[in-house]
Amino acid sequence: MAQILQYLANGLVFSSIIILGSIGLSLVYSIADFANFAHGDTMTLGAYGAFVAFGVFGGLGGTVLGLPIGFFIALVVGMALAAAVAVLTHILVYKPLDTDSIGLLITSIGVAFVYRAVLQASFGTDFLQYDISRSGPIPVLLDTLDVAVTQRDVAIIVSAAVLVAGLHLLLQRTTLGRKMRATADNPDLARVSGIRTDRVILVMWVVGSALAAAGGVFLALYSQLDPRIGFNILLVVFAAVILGGIGSVYGAMLGGLLIGMLHELTPLLSDVGLPISNAYAPAVAFVIMVAVLLVRPRGIAGDMT
Amino acid sequence: MSTLDVGTYSPREKGVVGLLGVLGALLLLAVVTGFLAPAYLLYLVGLSAMYMLLSMGLNVQWGYGGMINFSVAAFFGLGAYGTALLTASGSPISGGVSPVVALFGGLGLAAVLAVIIGYPTLKLRDDYLAIASLGLAEVVRIFILNESQWTAGSAGLTGIPLFFSDWPVLGDLTYPYVFYAGGTPVFNMSQSVVTSFLNVVLVSVIVAAVYLFLRRIHQSPWGRVLRTIRTDEDLAETLGKNTFAFKMQAFVIGSLIMALAGVFYSHLVLFVSPQDLQPITTFYVWVAVILGGTGSDRGAMLGGFTIVAIQQGTRFLTDTGALPIGAAPLRLMLVGLLIIFIVRLRPEGILPPERELIWPDSLGGGRDE
Numbered sequence: 001m002a003q004i005l006q007y008l009a010n011g012l013v014f015s016s017i018i019i020l021g022s023i024g025l026s027l028v029y030s031i032a033d034f035a036n037f038a039h040g041d042t043m044t045l046g047a048y049g050a051f052v053a054f055g056v057f058g059g060l061g062g063t064v065l066g067l068p069i070g071f072f073i074a075l076v077v078g079m080a081l082a083a084a085v086a087v088l089t090h091i092l093v094y095k096p097l098d099t100d101s102i103g104l105l106i107t108s109i110g111v112a113f114v115y116r117a118v119l120q121a122s123f124g125t126d127f128l129q130y131d132i133s134r135s136g137p138i139p140v141l142l143d144t145l146d147v148a149v150t151q152r153d154v155a156i157i158v159s160a161a162v163l164v165a166g167l168h169l170l171l172q173r174t175t176l177g178r179k180m181r182a183t184a185d186n187p188d189l190a191r192v193s194g195i196r197t198d199r200v201i202l203v204m205w206v207v208g209s210a211l212a213a214a215g216g217v218f219l220a221l222y223s224q225l226d227p228r229i230g231f232n233i234l235l236v237v238f239a240a241v242i243l244g245g246i247g248s249v250y251g252a253m254l255g256g257l258l259i260g261m262l263h264e265l266t267p268l269l270s271d272v273g274l275p276i277s278n279a280y281a282p283a284v285a286f287v288i289m290v291a292v293l294l295v296r297p298r299g300i301a302g303d304m305t
Numbered sequence: 306m307s308t309l310d311v312g313t314y315s316p317r318e319k320g321v322v323g324l325l326g327v328l329g330a331l332l333l334l335a336v337v338t339g340f341l342a343p344a345y346l347l348y349l350v351g352l353s354a355m356y357m358l359l360s361m362g363l364n365v366q367w368g369y370g371g372m373i374n375f376s377v378a379a380f381f382g383l384g385a386y387g388t389a390l391l392t393a394s395g396s397p398i399s400g401g402v403s404p405v406v407a408l409f410g411g412l413g414l415a416a417v418l419a420v421i422i423g424y425p426t427l428k429l430r431d432d433y434l435a436i437a438s439l440g441l442a443e444v445v446r447i448f449i450l451n452e453s454q455w456t457a458g459s460a461g462l463t464g465i466p467l468f469f470s471d472w473p474v475l476g477d478l479t480y481p482y483v484f485y486a487g488g489t490p491v492f493n494m495s496q497s498v499v500t501s502f503l504n505v506v507l508v509s510v511i512v513a514a515v516y517l518f519l520r521r522i523h524q525s526p527w528g529r530v531l532r533t534i535r536t537d538e539d540l541a542e543t544l545g546k547n548t549f550a551f552k553m554q555a556f557v558i559g560s561l562i563m564a565l566a567g568v569f570y571s572h573l574v575l576f577v578s579p580q581d582l583q584p585i586t587t588f589y590v591w592v593a594v595i596l597g598g599t600g601s602d603r604g605a606m607l608g609g610f611t612i613v614a615i616q617q618g619t620r621f622l623t624d625t626g627a628l629p630i631g632a633a634p635l636r637l638m639l640v641g642l643l644i645i646f647i648v649r650l651r652p653e654g655i656l657p658p659e660r661e662l663i664w665p666d667s668l669g670g671g672r673d674e
Binding site (some may be wrong): 034035093096097099101102103105106107109110111112113114116117118120121124125231235238239242277279280282283286287289290293294297 | 430591648
């Protein structure tokens, strides 16, 4: 039982990362209408941006949940960097294209390679770490529930929750949010209603990429940083988006939660005797993704926006 | 399309041929002056031909049938692993099988995988097919990486024999091989030159056969239906065609050609590892196809050549130390920029299909097909 709780705790951390990635991917899928293969590398970009910024601000005093204040500043810098690069990419690359969604999809692969090439040329392929000492599991949880959760895990979950809540408020309580939802729902109708969809699309890139960058930073914090982390996790993020229903932000959150959990629950399969090792966790997610595409391509929350 | 006579070439075609000719002459010059080892040049030719095969395979699926297959690396890898597992001395399964027999092992594996991947995914929308096929290709790679009791895992397979190793005459050559003309030795060749040359002969035969086969089926009624499906699948459906069956057939044929490339790769490089199944392999082939021209087999050949030029050119450039950037990121950067610029500037590719699509008779006659 404690074992299952442990898996669920790990799942919650991993889900937080996947959710942050899947929201942006889903937004772009619904607004710009293509599968953005550069989204994973946007996550990596944010993680490296935060890495550099952490070198500058890392010394700032005070800690929250075992992480220095400087880390959160670096996080914001990484998010801003990814948002800026995404907007720039949209203006320079995607917008001038006269092509269909498949052409955009193929272009986004090229964009992904360029991002990764720049990062690889600047930082090399070695594993990097944020220079923050790791602490052991929180004693209270270890004693009462026999579950090992570090402060860092809690920080990731809480930060993700704050960001997701912020997005929820943005979408539901502001005029900008209403415009975004209207544009996602029906771009043409939004345009004739007087919404400047061009601007909404830019906001969409900013929000989606910033959240993706946060996901990338937490992913690097959770494990380590190298130029491939984003691309390696991209398909898992796609699985979450598809499970949740493409174009639905809340679906992406739900899909992210489920896929993240399933990913970390994979060891359970070998615990009950199925010969499927941990290494197949992404494979399990991919197979679920294909199954969802076949059985219910709208996803589990297809109609909610 | 304006008047297009067989035998006359557009300025662009002349340009491409001229450019390739100049490059070829430069490479030959490099060999003659001793700057480039002859065996290495032959190796590059073999590698280009391998990418041509992969591109032609993808062309059947994407170019003819409009299927976005992002699992090229998986079929290539299965072809390579299929033959390697059967022939290699380092194989955990059997090893020692004749390469000619093992060839069919690789093809068989790929055909089975093509049906397994194709059956569920070919009904999907285009962009879903892209994501799903990439995911399933990763499943194959993860499997090969982790089931080391069958595949030797991340260490890869070594000890793969040459394709001609057990052939009657070619397998028994002694080295250095000396050419005699009228009893006097004219020149001798090292083992690496002879084997590289034989590999080039082998792959040339395969490429020629595949090219002729594809041209034939493409001009057949089967190819016509496939092109209709690419243009308008609902129309093909309305005409009473079982579009799923046609797409499945094209998918399997394309996958077999990719596996053939994999088999050749195994016996060319004599080593395979899960690294060969990385998604980047798939995207290299995609670049080759969209650069050359979607649906164009001549374009696929140009694309294959370009990929090898990028791969080896970046290595060469960084070896000279003239660049402040490593070979791997430079390669990624070039491939990325190439993709972006092709879609932006020449979405139809450099050598788009022209006369491939029609019977020679119908050219110039003004009669619509």
